[in-house]
Amino acid sequence: MIWLVNVLHLSLKELRCVLKDRTMMGAIVVSFTLAVYVVALGAKADVTHVAVGILDGDHSSLSQRIRSAIRPPLFQEAVDLDRDIAQAEMDQGHYLFIVDIPEHFEADVQAQRPTTVQLHVDATAMAQAQLGIAYLTEMVLRETLDQFHAKGLDASLPTRPIVHVMFNPNNTTSWFTSVMQLINNVTVLSVVLVGAAVIRERERGTIEHLLVMPVRPSEIAVAKILANGLVILVAVAVSVLAIVKGLLQVPVEGSVSLFLIGTGLYLFSLTALGILLATVASSMPQFGLLAVPVFVIMYLLSGSATPAENMPMWLQQVMLLSPSTHYVKLAQGILYRAADLRILWPQMLAVGGIGVGFLVLALMRFRSMLARQG
Numbered sequence: 001m002i003w004l005v006n007v008l009h010l011s012l013k014e015l016r017c018v019l020k021d022r023t024m025m026g027a028i029v030v031s032f033t034l035a036v037y038v039v040a041l042g043a044k045a046d047v048t049h050v051a052v053g054i055l056d057g058d059h060s061s062l063s064q065r066i067r068s069a070i071r072p073p074l075f076q077e078a079v080d081l082d083r084d085i086a087q088a089e090m091d092q093g094h095y096l097f098i099v100d101i102p103e104h105f106e107a108d109v110q111a112q113r114p115t116t117v118q119l120h121v122d123a124t125a126m127a128q129a130q131l132g133i134a135y136l137t138e139m140v141l142r143e144t145l146d147q148f149h150a151k152g153l154d155a156s157l158p159t160r161p162i163v164h165v166m167f168n169p170n171n172t173t174s175w176f177t178s179v180m181q182l183i184n185n186v187t188v189l190s191v192v193l194v195g196a197a198v199i200r201e202r203e204r205g206t207i208e209h210l211l212v213m214p215v216r217p218s219e220i221a222v223a224k225i226l227a228n229g230l231v232i233l234v235a236v237a238v239s240v241l242a243i244v245k246g247l248l249q250v251p252v253e254g255s256v257s258l259f260l261i262g263t264g265l266y267l268f269s270l271t272a273l274g275i276l277l278a279t280v281a282s283s284m285p286q287f288g289l290l291a292v293p294v295f296v297i298m299y300l301l302s303g304s305a306t307p308a309e310n311m312p313m314w315l316q317q318v319m320l321l322s323p324s325t326h327y328v329k330l331a332q333g334i335l336y337r338a339a340d341l342r343i344l345w346p347q348m349l350a351v352g353g354i355g356v357g358f359l360v361l362a363l364m365r366f367r368s369m370l371a372r373q374g
Contacts, residue, residue: 003216003218003219006214006215006216006219006223007219007222007223007226010215010219010220010224011223011226011227012227013223014223014224014226014227014228015227015230015231017197017200017227018193018197018228018231019231024193024196027189028189028193028232028235029235031185031188031189031235032182032185032235032236032238032239032243033238033239033242033243035181035185036178036181036182036185036239036243036244036248037178037243037247039177039178039181040173040174040177040178040181040244041174041248046127046128046131046171046173047074047075047128047131047132047135048073048074049072049073049074049075049076050074050075050076050096050097050132051075051076051079051094051095051096051097052070052075052076052078052079052095052096052097052098052099052136053078053079053080053081053089053090053094053095053097053098053099054067054070054078054079054080054081054098054099054100054101055081055083055086055098055099055100055101056080056101057100057101057102057103057105058101058102058103058104058105060105060106060107061106061147062105062106062109062144062147063101063105063106065143065146065147066099066101066117066139066140066143069139069142069143070099070136070139074132074135075097075132075135075136078099079095081095081098086098086120087120090120090122093122095122096121096122096125096128096129096132097119097120097121097122097132097136098119098120099117099118099119099136099140100117100118100119100120101117102115102116102117102118105117109144109147117140119133119136119137121133167253167336167337168336174248174250175248175250175251178243178244178248178250179244179250179331179332179335179336180304180305180328182236182239182240182244183304183324183328183331184299184304185239186232186236186263186266186267186270187270187295187298187299187324188295189232190229190232190266190267190270190271190274191270191271191273191274191277191291191294191295192274192291193231193232193271194224194225194228194229194274194275194278195274195275195277195278195281195287195291196278196284196287197224197228198224198274198275198278198279198366199278199281199283199284199287202369203283203284217363217366217367218363220366221359221362221363221366224271224275225268225271225272225359228271228274229264229267229268229271232267233260233263233267236260236263237256237260240252240256240259240260240335241256250335252335253334253335253336253337253338254333254334254335254336254337254338254339254340255334255338255340258334258340258341258344259330259331259334259335261348262327262330262331262334262344262347262348262351263327263331265348265351265355266323266324266327266330266351266355268352268355268359269323269351269352269354269355269358270323270355272355272358272359272362273294273323273358273362274291275362275365276358276361276362276365277290277291279362279365279366279368279369280365297322298324299324301315301319301322302319302322302324302325302327302328303325303328303329304324304328308325320350321354322354323350323351323354323355326347326350326354327347327351329344329347330344330347330351333347
């Protein structure tokens, strides 16, 4: 009971310190409101209103069908180009794609002779180029198959693709980037907030005040975790309800309460990691240099930036030791697929277990730091 009472009083003290820090509170407010909104709508990787040129050497009904398929909102209306100036137009950045349809294209298709449609791409716009290639390829194939169907030749094709897109049928980028930006903000700010609290106590000399009080190192550390984690958790709740679900109109399929419970476990794990890093660093600049590689690794390899399945198998196994890997799966499962606790309990257990491991290491380091400080 004494331990709980001490943790409560220390948590209230930490909470007052955080709320009085205007710079940190401003960073939290901006990160979970404006930053999420701007990144979701501004950082677009999909194809939108891209200029396309066309070299039509066939002038057939099939080439006209392909031309008509290239239309807004993905692309602008295809513009006829002269073959002599096509490369110069792309070099000057006027067109991102140029579709080159050869002579006798429709005749070769109907006769089932080998033929090709060449696609010139300006790959300096890498994300749009990669997606645009897929879209234009699909358009050419679809119109060609429709031509087969119109001529009664589709029965000779061995397969017919049928694609079903689930959870995000229109491939809206903001539905994905908003939630992933929220996760990244939780990762960065939770570690920085609690780490800065520990280092601030040491640099200002107020940690000596704690050493003369009848409190244990575990009470000090847990109080910092609870107070700083509570501030971030409230910010996450406001961001999900007001920004992601409200302003951005992202359909939240699952339980927000379950998501906040999982976020609480993730915050427990990251704040314990923040205390661990703060006990290793002797100053705030050192803490920043130590924390940045941790942020980069957790961001790039957790599955929020790129699919984890694309990484080598040994790296996937190593990243299972990171709480961010499990939290990304948990967040996507709840917010996108309406998964419940029966499905997500392994991820929650993993996040909590990793947090306990971080906390044990942090308490060991924290006790030795206080001993040296005393």
